[in-house]
Amino acid sequence: MIFAERMLKIDRRIIFLVIGLCTLLPLLYPVGLPIKISPEVRGVYDYIESLPEGSVFLLSLDFDPASKPELHPQSISLLRHAFRKNLRVVAMTLWVSGTGMADQVVTQVAREMGKENGKDYVFLGWSPGGTAVIMNMGQDLYGAFPADYNGKPTKGLPVLQGIANLRDVTYAVSLGAGNPGVEAWYVFGKDKYKFELGGGCTGVMAPGLYPLLRSGQINGLIGGLRGAAEYETLIGQKGKAIAGMDAQSATHLAIIVLVILCNLFYFSLRRQSAQ
Amino acid sequence: MIFLRRQVPLLITLITGLVFAAQYYIPHPASEQMLTSVTKWLQIIGGFALVLGVSSLFHVHAIKIRRKEAGWGYSFVLYVSMLGTIAVGLWSNGKEAVDGAMTSFGWIYNFMMVPLQGTMFAILAFFIASAAYRSFRARSREAAVLLIAAVIVMMGRVPLGEYLIPLSGDLSQWILNVLNASVRRAILIGVSLGTVALSIKIIFGMERSYLGGGKE
Amino acid sequence: MPIETIIGAWVATGLTLFIFSFLYKDNPLFKLAENLYVGVSVGYTIVKTYDTVIVHLIWTPIVKNGEWALLIPVSIGMLMLTRYVPKAAWLSRYAFAFIVGVGSGLAIPRVISSYILKQIEDTVRPLLVMVPGEGLSFTWNLLNPASSLNTIIILIGVSSVLFYFFFSVEHTGLGKVVARTGILFLMIAFGAAFGYTVMARMSLLIGRLTDLIEFTDLSYGRPSLWLLGLTILTLVVMSRRASHKPEEE
């Protein structure tokens, strides 16, 4: 067995170990490389920045624990920004298994910013039907969510004053890990009810949302942990995303090196077998 | 009987399909009212669909336990954890937290469901790394192009990459925003034509696989 | 720190490590965690559905507000469940016919407007752009997504990929060139998706390891370290026992 062949056949658990270390070490000993802001993320930030106090900001946390590391930091930053701008925050989720997490993040950030439930913000919880929920909210918000997460009737809540349906929402952001997510909010929401829409998503979803971004169907896109880190930089509050960026750098570099090695060995093998 | 079992469902699909496609073009309050009602109905039906979705699981594992098939112990674990979660959930009125204080249902959610689901997908990071080393080969010119684009994007999306090769950030931005967007747009258009074609076939009864269930 | 949080930290760490043990190989600890996961998440979904649908969307509106019309979706939902009664299973077709019919009807115009018209609208742009001070000109800036050069590239990309997925035309002559361009564009987009997916998966790992690092803290009783040792020990013992037994299969 020649060298290249032997190298390709090494136990994959050794590679597992390399990746584990590449993640663990930067987390324990951070470097803190600067993070550049992309126009996609800035789109969302600038729009929220431009909103007058008291505008209605709808945040739909459409993800489950599987995407928590990417979308949880995004939701924290967005909520902090919205509360800091004194927007009226309406939070909800279309993913049943994300309900508890969504409630936690909204309550936690609201408490940290000294906001009052029912007056400054509301968490509507989850409702089944996916796209049907979006359409029903567009027709009649109180029909889709007769009660909020805590069981309080939504009708008469001060934070929802003057909001009958999605047409009265100034800005909606969907943090989506799949379907229903950002696309569903456009097709079944913005298309008819004409609110401004922004998106946040996992890395897996991000490339697929670029056509919508280009055509202005969404006015900004926060992609994955990197997007979250950019947003944390923009609002000037470091969180888990910035902390993870060094590990992200290290693992990417490791993968690139592995891909290059793989192809080096592969081509040397091919050349040898051709001879 | 065949009329009731086969024709009537197809007729229901035809009528509801045409009506709700037409609704989009009719702004009259009467038509809007209809949409309001039906979307609310769909929400409720969606709840039933969820129950239907998970119930096949009950069935599969119940058989496993009854027949004591290989690994039936795991099915038993599944049953116990499910029933336990339901019991605790109903006890806590289906709330994970009351005024910010965690309930026992919240405990199961936070310390069992969240780490389990999160880790399930985190193990993939390791497999990507191993595949990167063992199988991501430039077997053809196409695969080579793919790998080069992937490396550029991987470089451009992390601070270290932008620090080492400053151009990589702009380059990956261009790849995503122009090349990637154009391909995704074409795919989106193609898939949409497929969706519309499928919907039309469903409405006109040429596609019936959704009916399933029950003999003719 | 409250005792339930400490217990929680131990349970969460243990389950995380059980799942990570799959990296070594498929083993009973992993299978246990996997089944526990399915069980808990199904239980969770059932509780949430009950609380939201039965209590908030059905019971309260009907009993308190007298919205009797909601009995229609309830009966449609019930029809769906007849799937489990072999003799009445055909009744479930009515429910599916309704849902699929409404869904198809709703989809057609919305998909055309969002994914076809909007996408055509943004692709069809003049190749010459008004530049302040220069008048109408062709802009070469690659980094400006709206420049003329990028407009052409996008047009070529969209058209060639669309053409690649033509199945009733043979890819010969000029068609072959266009299809090959299409496949190159496709590969670049797949490359971008690949890079982003790698990023996403690594982020998930970072998230999980961050939690594990948090649980090495003394206030939790260092569950990460203890349980790591225990998991490794269990795996070693199990593989020893397996190697003593004759190979199955």
Add this chain to the structure above:
Amino acid sequence: MLVRVERQGWKTSVLLLMAVLIQPGSPVFAQYQDQTKTTLSPPQDIRAFDTPSDGGDSVTLIWAPAAYDSAATKYQILLSEGSAVDPAAMKVVAEFPANQHYVRESKWPWWTRPAAGDQHQFTLRNGRGVELKSGTAYSITVAAVLSDDRGIGMPVRVTPQPNWINWNQINNLVLALLFGGIVLYAIGRARTKEIFLRRIPGLDAVDEAIGRATELGKPILYLTGAHDMSDPSTIAAAVILGRVAKRTAAYETELLVPHRDPMTMAVCQEITKQAYLEAGKPDLYKDDSNFFITSDQFSYTAAVDGIMLRKKPAANFFMGAYFAEALLLTETGASTGAIQIAGTDSDHQLPFFVTTCDYTLIGEELYAASAYLSREPVQVGTLLGQDIGKGLILCILVAGTALATLGALLGAQWPQLFLDVFKDVK
């Protein structure tokens, strides 16, 4: 009722089309008249009508531009219920700078545009302090305001009404009907005539792989994906399995099909049996070449990986829908040196298939391959219909870009007649 409205609508749109074509050349001059006590002349040519194509509770005003249109001057919209004649008693419901709210800024396409682009327009809706109900008559007018000066136009009467058709979306409807017609026509054609489908190169690769497995005397592994039989990708995978099974029967190669769904397994058993029968080797068919493993994603993956390592199949086929398990499967397969062929519409997994497999059927190619093999009229017809649709869109893209460029070059408006039809205007 509906028919009448429609006919009227058509007439209007034809008239409007003419108006648009004629108007841009003729300049509109502002007229100064000292009707009121102020020096500012009142807005001219005020027209008010029920906002077309909406659900009611809204009216639209059109008036001529004036010489004083600038950021300093303001326009006010005045409203009162009934037929008030005293403009002083009317309520101010909106105010904005006079150099805003032109018809050209609104999103109306040419077929619903109520006036030339240089005219002012304002759409007043119910809500936010404005009471505007369908079926009630109102008086409405515009006033121009510059510091203390105020010129009030002649009040006009208007009654908001709900409409039955949204004419702004009529292009969407036309496209839906056109494409629907194309699909139905294509399916009809496929039922009576043979439709040409190009051969998918991936199918040659399939034959090649089976050939190699036979040479090596090793089995073939075929997976049908994660979904059940209700998913089109699984159906396509099952159709292609029929083809593969026929070849393995002819070459007498062992076939392994592990399943995740009992129903899919039952269907695939039938398909395999049929294939062996057609190949004339029914005695070689084994019921247990299709076998059920488990429905759990990762346990299934681990089991299939185990089969790959033990039996070392010469060729692995991955058809249908896949999720995160895809990479785990193909990586193990690649490490055993098998020829791997994938076909999936799960676009999130395609990059991994392309880099780890020798041949990949991308997205719709999977359906095309299945239609090519099955020759089922509905499948083939749909494919043809979609091809015609794509062809049309391709033409629109090229022609549209050419026209838009020409429009920019000549500064002409007429290319919009074409471009507006393919816009999402609402």
